[in-house]
Amino acid sequence: MPMSHTHHDTIAAISTPPGVGGIAVIRLSGDRALPIALKALDVAELRPRLAQFARVAHPESNTLIDNVVATYFKAPASYTGEDTVEISCHGGYSASPAVLSLLYDLGARPALPGEFTRRAFMNGKMDLLQAEAVADLIHAVSAGAQKIAGRLLSGKLSEKVHQLRDELTGIASVLELELDFSEEAITPLSHRETEAKIREAVKHISELAESYGGGKILREGALVPIVGRPNAGKSSLLNAVLEEERAIISHIPGTTRDTIEESFVHKGFLFRLVDTAGLRETEDHIERIGTERALKTLKGADLILLVLDPLSGDDFRFEREFLTRYNDIPVILVHNKSDLNKPFPELPAEHTLAVSATGSRNIDTLLDMMLDVVKAHYHVDGSSIAITKQRHLRALRRSLESLERARKALGEHWSNEFIAVDIREAIDALDDITGQTTSADVLNNIFSHFCIGK
Ligand SMILES: Nc1nc2c(ncn2[C@@H]2O[C@H](COP(=O)(O)OP(=O)(O)OP(=O)(O)O)[C@@H](O)[C@H]2O)c(=O)[nH]1
Ligand SMILES: [Mg+2]
Secondary structure, eight states: OOTTOOTTSOEEEEOSOSSSOSEEEEEEESTTHHHHHHHHBSOSOOOBTOEEEEEEEOTTTOOEEEEEEEEEEOTTSSSSSSOEEEEEEEOSSSHHHHHHHHHHHTTOEEOOTTHHHHHHHHTTSSOHHHHHHHHHHHHOOSHHHHHHHHHHHTTHHHHHHHHHHHHHHHHHHHHHHHHHTTTSOOOOOOHHHHHHHHHHHHHHHHHHHHTHHHHHHHHHOEEEEEEESTTSSHHHHHHHHHTSOOSOOOSSTTOOOSOEEEEEEETTEEEEEEEOOOOOOOOOHHHHHHHHHHHHHHHTOSSEEEEEOTTSOSOOHHHHHHHHHTTTSOEEEEEOOGGGOOOOOOOOOSEEEEOBTTTTBSHHHHHHHHHHHHHHHTTOOTTSOOOOSHHHHHHHHHHHHHHHHHHHHHHTTOOHHHHHHHHHHHHHHHHHHHTSSOOHHHHHHHHHTSOTTO
16 A cells, blocks of 8 residues: 555545446545544434435535435444445436545545455454455356355355464474473473374365365366367357357368457356367468467366367377377367267377267257366365465465475474474464465555455
């Protein structure tokens, strides 16, 4: 947050999206929220948690700006934990901006992106995981993304992180106690017990780290490039899935040059399907750029649809090599043009399905298969607790590195003091996830991605 903006300022913003609608809600939060609201509204008092009708008029001309309903949330019982007044104006482009500008004249300042939620975090209303979940929930476009954001918001992941933290604190404090009271009768942990406890903690933290793939996919959707030789029917497949003529299709090989990404939701699960240029050696400059783009998309792929054309008349060496090269990403081998009843080669793929893109045959089956493969491969389970962000993963990895050091030190019979320091570092890394030790830079970055008014 820029230095000139302190969290003692009273901030205001319109919290509903711009546009024509029934109502628009302005949020006003900070020490002076109540006096500023009372100056703007023609009421003598605002009672906490009571929706009150009021008029807002121009201070000089006394002409009406809008009739509103105002609700006062007295600190700390508000979203931000500060005194907050929410003013419901009429929607559209004129009333709410006019009311907001009056609030600015009366001493409020425009809220920065995410500043209300940042204050909620600062005031202990939620931890950082929950604050992130607020943004995720707002941006969730699939039922899966909504579910995982909801689970974060309810504090399930925070609880899990706290459990892991308690586990480590338990070990560190015994080690530290032994240092302080080495003369007295506390039962020290044996070398073996400490080692076993650290190993247990490592296992639990690793499990959480492994949930990243699934968590990320639920939040952002699975990236699924459609690849194959020119003319295999990749663009036809994209169109068949989307049920619209999105990409250009022609019988001329090399039709698609650019990558075309379209999202769709299947059974509550978000997929990002990418049509790509056919892969072949080519002299054509633009086609070559298209090929490079296709290969780039493969780098971030969660699942690949490799489309096969029985008419291609070659030995399918390309497909064979492809399957060997991309053996760490799940691939569905799509036997396209199955309406032609031509034979397909035997290829070493785990998942194969015959479809007809232009005949819309087996497309629903393909979607179900995509869902099953992604769920199984990334352990995406509707009910489990998962981390969803690189930030979480990095912190867990740091924690694991510290524990690894602790284990090594223990093995080399270092004094407890050093081992305890490593374990404290592992705890700090976990605290970074919930925001207890997160640096201002990281916080700035997280909240800058919020919308204004949130
Ligand atoms: N019979 C039959 N023809 C198909 C099917 N799918 C695609 N085609 C035909 O195959 C040709 C190529 O289709 P596209 O979808 O443009 O193929 P592509 O893989 O996107 O080709 P490039 O963009 O050039 O790499 C077109 O003439 C389609 O009509 C199918 O299921 N059955
Ligand atoms: Mg194409």
